[in-house]
Amino acid sequence: MAGLFKKIFQRLSRDKVDWDEIEESLILGDIGLPMTTLIIERMRDLGRSLNPEDAITICREEILKIIPPSPPELCPLPESTKVILVVGVNGTGKTTSAAKLANYLKQLNYSVMLAAADTFRAAAVEQLQVWADRIDVPLIRGSNNADPSSVCFEAQTAALEAGCDFLICDTAGRIHTRHNLMEELKKIRRTLGKRDPAAPHEIFLVVDATTGSNALAQARQFNEATELSGLIVTKLDGSGKGGVIVSIAHEMAIPTRFIGIGEKTEDLKSFCPEHFVQHIL
Ligand SMILES: Nc1nc2c(ncn2[C@@H]2O[C@H](COP(=O)(O)OP(=O)(O)OP(=O)(O)O)[C@@H](O)[C@H]2O)c(=O)[nH]1
Ligand SMILES: [Mg+2]
Known part of the structure; x- marks a missing residue:
């Protein structure tokens, strides 16, 4: 850029x-x-x-x-677990970002749990388990082909019982134009709302900066299915320009919350609009 x-x-x-x-x-x-x-x-x-x-x-x-002003930093709820749902199309960096975010919050001395709600892809749970072990965060996992909603519900129950500050639910990659996959996402959302009507408290769409303006179409569809509260823009260490953040903000007023700048644990940063504009200009 x-x-x-x-x-x-x-x-x-x-x-x-x-x-x-x-x-x-x-x-x-x-x-x-x-x-x-x-x-x-x-x-x-x-x-x-x-x-x-x-x-x-x-x-x-x-x-x-x-670009909307940055929302306040993520902070825990006074008497409940803040549930963060991580969604997006295939391969954008959801699992990696969920793990990095867990680590980010842990570094701030919050208690965090992860939920492996990608029960669709066989290796997905194992991938998150490796991350959970690496960053030393408990992971709630369901059986293969379990209903992702039930995994999220079980994880939320465990997190609430343990008095956890944050629960981060990793979900399967889903093509934004597939109706049944978007319906599944709505079901996860409804299920999490049973214990706590305000849950999920955050729904972050993970978009890959290298896919350019396609991320705008993804944001439209995901936002329609389940109101998004923020974006995580990954792979900004690559050739991606990240300019699509501006179009998404303009059309849907969805703030970018975090950026991914690499594959390592610490490669997740809080989004700063001023740094962003200085980076692109
Ligand atoms: N360079 C770079 N690579 C990243 C970043 N975030 C994720 N990746 C890589 O992108 C690839 C896909 O990441 P995953 O986290 O598995 O993506 P996902 O969205 O969970 O994929 P599915 O579950 O299959 O939909 C992995 O090789 C990650 O290491 C980033 O910020 N920068
Ligand atoms: Mg994944």
Whole structure:
């Protein structure tokens, strides 16, 4: 992304600004059409006096206006377990992010439990068990092909009994356009609500930054099925630009809560809008 903007600013320093070319570059950077249009309009308003510094400032300001302010850091409930449901399409980094998030919260001295509610893929429970052992967090697992809702319910019961601050439920990858899979997600949500009507307290959609604007379609479908409270954007250490965060925020006001920047335990960071705009510009 940094390269992309450098190119734009090189163009801006020329005598004549090629707006079409700039617009195309922004769209290719996953920023999204509404945001691109806003930026271009603002730049056009400034007309001939525009210099590269103005352009950077305007781009950053416009992006920050669209990204919702960061919600407060995750904190436990006074008398219950805060349940976090981790959802998303296949392979985006749900299991890894669930484990990293458990570790993140544990480092803050909170008690955490994990639930292996991906009962669909045979190796999924084992994968989470390896993580749970590594970060030393208890894992509640059901039998193979068990109903994911019942695993979540059992895990919630165990977490409440143990007085755990947080329960993080890893779920199976599901294609956002498959009706029955989205219905299963609604069932998990309803089941968790039986013991505590406010549960799940957070539903995080995990999106892979390398899939570009496809993440917008995923966010739409998942948000429709089950109201999302945040995004975890993974693989930002790769070629992904992360610009889709802006389109998702613009359309659905879903804040990005965490970013994944690698495969190791500590490679999960709280999302900071200011760092984000400085990173892309
Ligand atoms: N580079 C990088 N790799 C990541 C990141 N997050 C996850 N991965 C890798 O992405 C791959 C898939 O991660 P998983 O956590 O298994 O993804 P998942 O969404 O649980 O996959 P399914 O359960 O099959 O849907 C693994 O190889 C992870 O190590 C990240 O932030 N950066
Ligand atoms: Mg998984």
